[in-house]
Amino acid sequence: MAEILSDRPALAWVEVHPENYLRNHPARAALHQVRRDVPVSLHGVALSLGSSEGLDRGHLRELRALADEIGAGLVSEHLAWSRVGGIYVNDLLPLPYTEETLDIVCRNVDQAQEALGRRLLVENPSSYLRFEHSCIAEPEFLAAIAARTGCGLLCDVNNIFVTAENFGLDPMAYIDALPAASIGEVHLSGHFRTAREGQTLLIDDHGDLVCPEVWTLFRHALRRFGPVPVMIEWDKALPPLAVLQDEAARAETIAGEIIRETCFDIAC
Amino acid sequence: MTSLAEVQSAFGCAVLAGDFSALTRYVRTDGISAAGRIGVYRNNVMTSLTSLLVERFPVVERLVGDGFFSFAAEGFIRTAPPDQACLDSYGAEFPGFLAAFPPCAALPYLPDVARLEWKLFGVARAAFAAPLTIATLAGLDPETAANLRLRCDPAVDYLASKWPVDRIWQAHQGELVEVNIAAGSCRVELRRYDGKLTIRTLKPAEFAFRSALAAGSTLGDAVALALSESGDFDFFQALATLFTEQWVIGQSGAATSQEGS
Numbered sequence: 442m443a444e445i446l447s448d449r450p451a452l453a454w455v456e457v458h459p460e461n462y463l464r465n466h467p468a469r470a471a472l473h474q475v476r477r478d479v480p481v482s483l484h485g486v487a488l489s490l491g492s493s494e495g496l497d498r499g500h501l502r503e504l505r506a507l508a509d510e511i512g513a514g515l516v517s518e519h520l521a522w523s524r525v526g527g528i529y530v531n532d533l534l535p536l537p538y539t540e541e542t543l544d545i546v547c548r549n550v551d552q553a554q555e556a557l558g559r560r561l562l563v564e565n566p567s568s569y570l571r572f573e574h575s576c577i578a579e580p581e582f583l584a585a586i587a588a589r590t591g592c593g594l595l596c597d598v599n600n601i602f603v604t605a606e607n608f609g610l611d612p613m614a615y616i617d618a619l620p621a622a623s624i625g626e627v628h629l630s631g632h633f634r635t636a637r638e639g640q641t642l643l644i645d646d647h648g649d650l651v652c653p654e655v656w657t658l659f660r661h662a663l664r665r666f667g668p669v670p671v672m673i674e675w676d677k678a679l680p681p682l683a684v685l686q687d688e689a690a691r692a693e694t695i696a697g698e699i700i701r702e703t704c705f706d707i708a709c
Numbered sequence: 710m711t712s713l714a715e716v717q718s719a720f721g722c723a724v725l726a727g728d729f730s731a732l733t734r735y736v737r738t739d740g741i742s743a744a745g746r747i748g749v750y751r752n753n754v755m756t757s758l759t760s761l762l763v764e765r766f767p768v769v770e771r772l773v774g775d776g777f778f779s780f781a782a783e784g785f786i787r788t789a790p791p792d793q794a795c796l797d798s799y800g801a802e803f804p805g806f807l808a809a810f811p812p813c814a815a816l817p818y819l820p821d822v823a824r825l826e827w828k829l830f831g832v833a834r835a836a837f838a839a840p841l842t843i844a845t846l847a848g849l850d851p852e853t854a855a856n857l858r859l860r861c862d863p864a865v866d867y868l869a870s871k872w873p874v875d876r877i878w879q880a881h882q883g884e885l886v887e888v889n890i891a892a893g894s895c896r897v898e899l900r901r902y903d904g905k906l907t908i909r910t911l912k913p914a915e916f917a918f919r920s921a922l923a924a925g926s927t928l929g930d931a932v933a934l935a936l937s938e939s940g941d942f943d944f945f946q947a948l949a950t951l952f953t954e955q956w957v958i959g960q961s962g963a964a965t966s967q968e969g970s
Contacts, residue, residue, distance in 0.1 A: 460794060460795050460796065463795045463797070464795055464797040464798075464834065465797060465834045466834055466835060466836045466837060467833070467834065467837075467904075468834070470837065487794035487795070488794070489794070491713075492717065493712070493713040493714040493717055494714070497793075497794055500793070500794040500795065503795065522717060523794075524794070525717040525718060525720065525721040526718065526721060527792055528721060528725070528790045528791065528792060529790070529791040529792065529793060529794055529796075530720075530721065530724055530725065530754055530790070530791075531754055531757050531758050531761070531791060531796065532724070532750060532753045532754045532757065534717075534720055534724070534750060535750075536713070537711070537713065537716055537735070539713075541710075541712065541713055542713050545713055569746050569749040569750065570736050570737070570743070570746035570747065570749075570750075571736070571737045571739065572716065572735050572736060572737065573734075573735055573736065573737050574711050574735065575737075608739060609739075637741045637745040637746075637748075637749070638740075638741050638742060638745050640740045640741050642741065642749070644749065
């Protein structure tokens, strides 16, 4: 943030986790300063859209106030949960994909969109476990949420890759199963590769460059979704801003190539 | 039929208390055991909350070492997990936890070092407020003045300890400071001013006066407390200094009630 304020690089927009700006006054003041030059989007991690006990109204009010104050562009959250029995677990925990969960998530998304006065984008998570009683595939589950609530979807291509690798799924088929018209944003980031009990496990840590397989999936995703805003996420071991700008430039180049290719298709 | 509420309750026990028993039967193994998979989430939760506590209590961590700090943090997270989505107030109870944590008994000053760090964290993130000038108090009669309450800059806090925690803290800021634990108590004012954090030692009377006012006492009561510490406490000088230091942001009790914004 300091680098953005001092060097004023040409950025298309900035996306932040709103939780870090709700009560930290100097951080909020800095965000207002950034907002003078570039649009700001909010990417929440603690709304807990999958909680069976419903959403935290106080938290929603704080989010609304921040979103209004900075005139937030996009507002997004994860298909995950973090709140149980009034306790907040500081992580994006996985959901069993069942009809019951779908009802709960849709009710919570409706409540969030109403309270925030905005359309929400819901992001596919990275997963390390699946539930025995899950009976709906994740992209179909996301499509159903979008169809029922009118929310948009945030397609995190790295998360698709991580989840697909961890469960032996086909990431291209996952992308193909998402409803293209609902995609409002794409995320790209890095992950790390580890092993558990002799099996490879990918962990989404937003701490590395986008890997080659994810760039390939990204091309595939853009061919399906058309031109949508793309964000590079990096949370851990933050590199100089220039590295992030290089990644963003690469995404932009690919997006440009896809648009030309699509126009050519139409012309033919 | 398994309900989502059951799964979430079992997941809560697994990640916060390390008890995987209720969750395991819901999890598909897929080549890695249920415990191995749940462990990824448990590890994410514990490491992210522990590093949040390290960021807020860096001197405590250096005093006890990272291994012991993680052990204490795990106990704290288990007994007092976050109860809000916004984690800004998470850690407020950590000093009290350390005070009651038997393995820390050999370091009796540790809870107060933690209190100092928690207050510094609060001061660093406090709201901004415009100061009042002393002209606000012009023409006050003595009786009104005695009943006046002054509102203090939110980026100011006070700590009194029977240990030299200010010196202990300074010794971990890259300054060469000799700490004599037997040297005894300290009374300090913590402040963010012009973007910088400062810790300043105050004399007992001044500390009594300022901390009482900051806690909402009337001017009369604050002066009485200061005089009980030191008979030669100079009230006019102390009051004037509050204004020159831009400490006062509001007041109630004077006829022309005026508030800083």
